[in-house]
Amino acid sequence: xxxxxxxxxxxxxxxxxxxxxxxxxxxxxxxxxxxxxxxxxxxxxxxxxxxxxxxxxxxxxxxxxxxxxxxxxxxxxxxxxxxxxxxxxxxxxxxxxxxxxxxxxxxxxxxxxxxxxxxxxxxxxxxxxxxxxxxxxxxxxxxxxxxxxxxxxxxxxxxxxxxxxxxxxxxxxxxxxxxxxxxxxxxxxxxxxxxxxxxxxxxxxxxxxxxxxxxxxxxxxxxxxxxxxxxxxxxxxxxxxxxxxxxxxxxxxxxxxxxxxxxxxxxxxxxxxxxxxxxxxxxxxxxxxxxxxxxxxxxxxxxxxxxxxxxxxxxxxxxxxxxxxxxxxxxxxxxxxxxxxxxxxxxxxxxxxxxxxxxxxxxx
Amino acid sequence: xxxxxxxxxxxxxxxxxxxxxxxxxxxxxxxxxxxxxxxxxxxxxxxxxxxxxxxxxxxxxxxxxxxxxxxxxxxxxxxxxxxxxxxxxxxxxxxxxxxxxxxxxxxxxxxxxxxxxxxxxxxxxxxxxxxxxxxxxxxxxxxxxxxxxxxxxxxxxxxxxxxxxxxxxxxxxxxxxxxxxxxxxxxxxxxxxxxxxxxxxxxxxxxxxxxxxxxxxxxxxxxxxxxxxxxxxxxxxxxxxxxxxxxxxxxxxxxxxxxxxxxxxxxxxxxxxxxxxxxxxxxxxxxxxxxxxxxxxxxxxxxxxxxxxxxxxxxxxxxxxxxxxxxxxxxxxxxxxxxxxxxxxxxxxxxxxxxxxxxxxxxxxxxxxxxxxxxxxxxxxxxxxxxxxxxxxxxxxxxxxxxxxxxxxxxxxxxxxxxxxxxxxxxxxxxxxxxxxxxxxxxxxxxxxxxxxxxxxxxxxxxxxxxxxxxxxxxxxxxxxxxxxxxxxxxxxxxxxxxxxxxxxxxxxxxxxxxxxxxxx
Numbered sequence: 005x006x007x008x009x010x011x012x013x014x015x016x017x018x019x020x021x022x023x024x025x026x027x028x029x030x031x032x033x034x035x036x037x038x039x040x041x042x043x044x045x046x047x048x049x050x051x052x053x054x055x056x057x058x059x060x061x062x063x064x065x066x067x068x069x070x071x072x073x074x075x076x077x078x079x080x081x082x083x084x085x086x087x088x089x090x091x092x093x094x095x096x097x098x099x100x101x102x103x104x105x106x107x108x109x110x111x112x113x114x115x116x117x118x119x120x121x122x123x124x125x126x127x128x129x130x131x132x133x134x135x136x137x138x139x140x141x142x143x144x145x146x147x148x149x150x151x152x153x154x155x156x157x158x159x160x161x162x163x164x165x166x167x168x169x170x171x172x173x174x175x176x177x178x179x180x181x182x183x184x185x186x187x188x189x190x191x192x193x194x195x196x197x198x199x200x201x202x203x204x205x206x207x208x209x210x211x212x213x214x215x216x217x218x219x220x221x222x223x224x225x226x227x228x229x230x231x232x233x234x235x236x237x238x239x240x241x242x243x244x245x246x247x248x249x250x251x252x253x254x255x256x257x258x259x260x261x262x263x264x265x266x267x268x269x270x271x272x273x274x275x276x277x278x279x280x281x282x283x284x285x286x287x288x289x290x291x292x293x294x295x296x297x298x299x300x301x302x303x304x305x306x307x308x309x310x311x312x313x314x315x316x317x318x319x320x321x322x323x324x325x326x327x328x329x330x331x332x333x334x335x336x337x338x339x340x341x342x343x344x345x346x347x348x349x350x351x352x353x354x355x356x357x358x359x360x361x362x363x364x365x366x367x368x
Numbered sequence: 369x370x371x372x373x374x375x376x377x378x379x380x381x382x383x384x385x386x387x388x389x390x391x392x393x394x395x396x397x398x399x400x401x402x403x404x405x406x407x408x409x410x411x412x413x414x415x416x417x418x419x420x421x422x423x424x425x426x427x428x429x430x431x432x433x434x435x436x437x438x439x440x441x442x443x444x445x446x447x448x449x450x451x452x453x454x455x456x457x458x459x460x461x462x463x464x465x466x467x468x469x470x471x472x473x474x475x476x477x478x479x480x481x482x483x484x485x486x487x488x489x490x491x492x493x494x495x496x497x498x499x500x501x502x503x504x505x506x507x508x509x510x511x512x513x514x515x516x517x518x519x520x521x522x523x524x525x526x527x528x529x530x531x532x533x534x535x536x537x538x539x540x541x542x543x544x545x546x547x548x549x550x551x552x553x554x555x556x557x558x559x560x561x562x563x564x565x566x567x568x569x570x571x572x573x574x575x576x577x578x579x580x581x582x583x584x585x586x587x588x589x590x591x592x593x594x595x596x597x598x599x600x601x602x603x604x605x606x607x608x609x610x611x612x613x614x615x616x617x618x619x620x621x622x623x624x625x626x627x628x629x630x631x632x633x634x635x636x637x638x639x640x641x642x643x644x645x646x647x648x649x650x651x652x653x654x655x656x657x658x659x660x661x662x663x664x665x666x667x668x669x670x671x672x673x674x675x676x677x678x679x680x681x682x683x684x685x686x687x688x689x690x691x692x693x694x695x696x697x698x699x700x701x702x703x704x705x706x707x708x709x710x711x712x713x714x715x716x717x718x719x720x721x722x723x724x725x726x727x728x729x730x731x732x733x734x735x736x737x738x739x740x741x742x743x744x745x746x747x748x749x750x751x752x753x754x755x756x757x758x759x760x761x762x763x764x765x766x767x768x769x770x771x772x773x774x775x776x777x778x779x780x781x782x783x784x785x786x787x788x789x790x791x792x793x794x795x796x797x798x799x800x801x802x803x804x805x806x807x808x809x810x811x812x813x814x815x816x817x818x819x820x821x822x823x824x825x826x827x828x829x830x831x832x833x834x835x836x837x838x839x840x841x842x843x844x845x846x847x848x849x850x851x852x853x854x855x856x857x858x859x860x861x862x863x864x865x866x867x868x869x870x871x872x873x874x875x876x877x878x879x880x881x882x883x884x885x886x887x888x889x
Contacts, residue, residue, distance in 0.1 A: 041511065043601035044608060046634070050587040054675060056749035056788035058772045071634050083510035085597040091517070243517030248499055251516045363492055364516050 027065050032077055039081035049074035094240035100233050107229020107296065110137035111222040114204030115211060130208035131201050138200020139193075195308035199299060202315030206292050206346060209322050213338035216278025217289040220270065223277070224293030227269040231262040232300035239367030252362045259301060259361040263354065266294050284340035291346045298350070298357040305366035310356060314349040321345030369400045369836060370423075372548040372566075374574075376407040376430070376559040389579070390554060391419040392648060396829030400836065403548070405537060407559055410435070424543060428535045430558065431528055439491050440484035448488045451475045453497045459605045460507040468609040469564075469617075472533070476565045479534040486534055489527035498523050502602070511597035518598045525603055529610075532561040538569055546570035549840050552832075553614070557582035557607070560614040567617055573839050575832075576614060579624035579647050580753050581631050583611040612636045619839050622831070625754055627774045643835070648825035649758060656764035656816055657739040664802040665696045667741030667765070669734070670748065670756065673704030678712050680747040680770070680791055686719040687795035692802060697725045700737045738763035743801045743808065746770060749788050754778045754823070761819035766811040768797045778822075782815035 024030065032039065035051070042048045049070045059069050067073040114137070117129035203225075211218035235258055245251040270293040274286060281289065295318065302311040324330060325341035360366045373390055394402045403424040408414050410432030417425055429435065440448050454471035457464050479485030488494055499519045501507070514522070540546035545566035551574035553560045563574040586607045590600050615621060615637040622645040623629045629637070629644055666685060670676040678699060685697040703709045709727065716722045731737040734756075738744055744760045744767045751757065751773035758778060760767055767783035769775040776785060784801065786793040801808045 041597060043511065043597070043604050044587070046583070046608070047587045047591070047604065049634075050584050051591065053773065054588065054750045056677075056770070056772055058788075060771070060787075069630070085512040243515065243520070245516045246513065247503070248496060248516055248519065364520055365492060365495070368520070 028073070028076055028080070031065060031073075032080060035077065036081065037086075039077045040084040041086055042078060042083075045071070045075040045078040048077050091244055094243075095233070095237050097237075100230055100237070103233030104226040104230035106141060107232075108223060108226035110134070110141060110200060110229075111203060111207060111225030111296070113137050115207050115218060115222045117208075127205065127208040127212075130204045132204075134204020134207075135197035135201035137204075139197045141196070141200070193308070195303070195312035198312035198316050199303065199308070202312070202319040203292070203296060205319040206295075206322055206342065209326050209342055210288055210292060210339065212326070213342065214278065214281055214285040214288070217274065217281045217285040217339065220273040220277040221289050221293040223273050224266065224270045224289075225296060227266050228293070228296040228300065231266050231297050232304070235259065235262050235301060235361065236304055236367055239361075239364070243364065243367075248364065251364050255362045259298075259354075259358055263294060263297060266297050270294065282337070282339070284337050284343055287343035288339040288346070291343050291350050295346060295350045295353070298353040301357040301361050301366070302353060305357070305360035305363075307356070307360075311353065314353045314356075318346040318349035321349075369550070369840060370548045371400050371402050371836065372405055372545050372551045372563075372572075373402055373554060374405045374551055374559045374563055375554040376557055388418065389577075389647065390417075392650070392825050393829065393832060394419050394421050396825060397833060397836075403543070405535075405545075405562060407431075407532060426537060426543065428532060428537070430531050434486050434490055434527065437487045438484060439487035439493075440478075440482055444478070444482060444484070445488065445493060448475070448478055448485070449493055449497045451478060452489070452494055453501050456498055456501040456602075457504075458609060459602055460502055460509075461504075462508050463506075465609060465612075469613050472561075472613070473565065473568045475530065476533040476568075480538060483534060486527060486531060489523065489530060494527075495519055495523050498526075502598070508601065508605075509598060511601060514598040514602075515596070518596055521595060522599045522602045525599070526606065529558050529603075529606060530561070532558055533565060535562055537562055538565060540570065545572060548572055550574060550619075550836060552577065553618075555579075555582060556611065556614060557586075558610070560610065560618075564613060564617055573619040573842075574617070575620045575622060575835060575839065576618045577622045577624075577645070578628060578632070581623075581628055583607055583635060584631055584752070608635070619842075620835050622835070625774045626777045627752070643831070645828055645831045646822050647755065648828035649755070649762075649823050650825060651734075651759055651762050652820045652824045654735055654762060656762075657735065660742045661740060663694050663696050664692060664743075665698055665741040666743050666745050666798055666802075667698050667700065667737060668745045668747065669700040669731070669737050669760075670746075671704030672699075672701050672708045672712060674708070675749055676701075676704070677747045677749050677770075677788070679715055680789060680794060681745050682712065682715050682719060682721070682725065683791035684745075684747070684794035684798060685725065686721050687791060688798050688802070689721050689724060691795075691799055695724065695802060697721070698737075698740055699725065699727050700729070700731045702730055734759045735763060738765050741765065743768060743798060745794070745798065746775065747788075747794060748772065751775050758819045758823045761815035762823075764812045764816040766801050766808045767815055768794065768801065770794070778819075779815070780818060782811055782818050784811075 035048075038051050039048060042051075052070050052074060057070060057073075062068070062070045062073045065073050065076075067076065114130035114134040117126045117133065207218050207222055210221060238258060239255060242251055242254050245254060267290060270290050273293075274281065274289050278285065278289070295315065299311040299315050302308075302314075322342045322345040325345050326338055330341075373394075375390065390404065398421065401423045402419075402421070403426065404417055404419060404422050405426045405428070406414075406417070407428050407430045410429035412432075414427055439445070451471050451474040454467050455475060458466070458468035458471055475485060499514070499516075502509070502514050502519070502522075537543075537545050545551060545562060546569060548566070549572070551563040551566055551572055553563045553574055553576045556576060556578045560574075560576065563572075563576075566572045567574055586604060590604055593600065595603070612635055615632060615635055618637075619641065621632055621637050621642045623632050623637075623642065624645065624647045626644060629642055632642060633639060666681070666688070668678060668681045670678070672678055678701075681697065681699070685695070688695050699712070713722065713727065716725045728737075728740075731740075738760055742765070744763070744765050746757065746760070746767065746769035748770060749772060751769070754774045754777075757767070757769065757775060761779070761782065767779060769779060769783060769785060770788040771785040772788050779785065784797040786797050801811070
């Protein structure tokens with residue numbers, strides 16, 4: 005016996021009498037989707053080979069090889085994209101309340117020691133608790149990222165019946181997670197605890213001056229978390245915009261609107277919780293309650309270091325002004341100093357957050 | 369001779385013992401100095417190479433998070449944007465394919481000067497360039513215009529694919545590719561990028577070995593990838609241009625089979641520079657399978673998935689059993705597609721052969737699987753790699769296979785070929801063998817001898833010994849000026865003997881002096 009096919013199918017090459025005049029038509033109808041969505045004749049050739057068509061099969065369609073047949077199919081069918089194409093993935097809606105809860109928790113947690121023991125140990129404890137909360141949030145984010153990427157490991161020992169080649173790289177099937185975020189900066193994510201510690205210290209300082217305003221600001225953390233998550237989700241859903249310019253136009257007023265909404269929420273909370281606070285207390289409440297929002301946006305845009313430095317600067321400045329000597333020398337109220345120290349970094353951060361928040365790179 | 373092995377492998381051969389294909393090559397050619405350059409996924413720990421006797425291992429993280437680094441200065445950004453625009457234009461404009469190579473080398477040159485290429489490719493400037501060129505009238509967007517999300521995803525993927533351009537591997541030092549006498553790309557794809565750049569920069573020739581074509585796997589893989597049409601079109605265009613450029617520049621192409629050679633030729637591989645080198649396997653030293661089982665048994669092995677078509681084997685077996693009630697079928701392999709094992713069981717039940725079919729799962733090793741049957745059956749719709757077929761042939765059992773992919777050239781006259789999707793033909797062939805012990809053993813022995821001759825390791829090593837020597841004899845010792853003719857035998861043979869302690873003159877010569885020296889010689 006030789007390698008000649010053991011087959012009872014009619015001889016290939018020339019169509020038998022009565023065969024259709026256009027044998028390719030049948031194949032074309034069977035593979036219409038493939039041909040419409042192919043980007044290249046070679047893609048059709050690979051698919052035809054996968055479906056069991058070899059050189060002698062191509063001869064049935066009056067072609068010398070699969071490539072010629074694939075080119076005919078490619079030329080005869082106009083390109084048409086699939087009717088349902090995957091759109092950019094956005095975070096599900098249920099992440100918004102979760103983000104709000106997380107925002108409130110990370111701000112209320114440091115407030116507890118700041119009000120109950122109070123003083124220096126309370127402030128230190130608030131600082132630590134804030135750092136811990138920030139670190140926890142960051143770890144959760146990193147865990148989610150790892151899940152997204154998934155793992156694909158092939159069988160580590162010798163049985164490889166599929167004949168896949170471990171040396172051949174293409175077997176990964178082209179599914180490379182597109183992850184364009186900024187690179188990690190080393191093993192320990194220092195910006196995360198720093199970004200939690202800053203608000204913790206600020207809230208502790210505010211609680212020392214005006215506990216009502218501090219509570220309102222901490223509760224406003226829920227709004228900041230919600231707004232940051234909403235902005236991220238909104239940006240992700242705008243990936244279907246046609247051009248980068250259109251994307252930018254849609255996102256231009258998203259961050260200012262989110263900040264205004266956050267200010268309105270804080271005003272409402274302040275009126276309900278600390279209605280009789282002095283003007284400096286109100287100012288501190290508004291500044292402190294809004295600060296986490298641009299910080300979160302800057303962090304998501306891939307500059308966690310900038311956000312952390314700004315928040316820490318505000319906290320350090322406020323702590324410095326709260327020391328007895330400078331406070332006495334300036335003659336300002338504790339809450340006034342706090343608002344003054346945090347206002348600069350907050351404005352700078354908002355300025356840093358706005359341009360990247362209109363670009364698509366910040367929402368991945 | 370100093371040889372740079374370039375490969376993109378997540379599990380480069382560690383699991384095949386002895387370092388896999390690269391390991392066998394390095395073991396077989398101890399007279400040469402090998403250095404391994406690997407492209408690895410960035411987010412997983414690097415597995416050991418498993419290759420002994422290497423003079424160095426250099427790794428570059430690819431596929432994953434971008435390494436840190438600053439973007440180019442405002443002045444240089446324009447040059448970057450121009451080169452990147454040219455590259456994208458070559459990808460999306462059907463008439464401007466010729467610009468791919470120059471744009472690639474220009475990007476590599478820019479990246480080498482200030483190491484800002486990865487950061488630039490991930491920046492908003494690159495996104496804008498990509499979008500502008502992609503939406504230019506005349507670009508191939510027949511299947512849909514790119515949206516913002518497509519621009520982002522495509523830019524990311526391009527950035528990852530182009531990472532080898534900024535690898536710290538160039539230069540004429542001992543560890544640089546410029547210090548190598550030749551590059552050997554194993555597997556194609558992005559692993560060929562450093563070889564292309566080294567050829568452009570230092571005039572180092574390169575060999576491409578492919579077992580299973582990278583480009584074909586991309587076409588197959590991207591069909592199920594979660595990307596929209598424009599992204600698929602752009603990326604596949606990139607891989608096709610890269611493959612064509614690689615085949616055009618390669619000094620020698622060594623596909624693993626005639627089937628792969630046809631694909632390579634289709635993508636611009638020059639037949640005169642192509643030489644088929646079958647993949648060697650250490651299994652040739654394995655003793656033949658022992659006595660056949662009492663009952664006439666068919667063995668089927670492979671992943672249980674539609675492409676391997678175990679259904680055809682089941683249908684054919686039902687016909688065999690009607691003629692030969694004692695016959696049995698043993699199916700080895702694990703599920704390749706979820707739920708497919710249950711599907712196969714249901715078919716066996718429907719055909720009334722469930723008591724004679726055994727789904728044996730994963731065997732102890734391939735040899736044990738083949739030994740448990742009288743005849744080995746391959747019913748796949750596509751057979752791209754000869755590995756499993758050759759392994760079955762080495763057992764000395766007769767083989768029946770569907771005539772697809774590499775089966776005809778691997779089996780030759782030592783097995784029976786049937787058309788795919790034809791249970792009747794497969795059943796007839798199986799019955800013919802099961803009923804004829806003498807023919808079965810004759811074909812089995814012939815198949816074993818054929819596989820031992822073609823798939824041994826020694827011919828592979830011998831082939832590459834020749835290819836390497838032939839190649840360096842045709843290239844001058846110093847980088848030739850682009851466009852000048854390479855002069856064969858410009859150096860005596862002793863020049864190429866790798867010295868132990870004395871550095872080769874090519875390393876001492878400064879790069880700038882290269883063309884001048886080459887001219888003077």
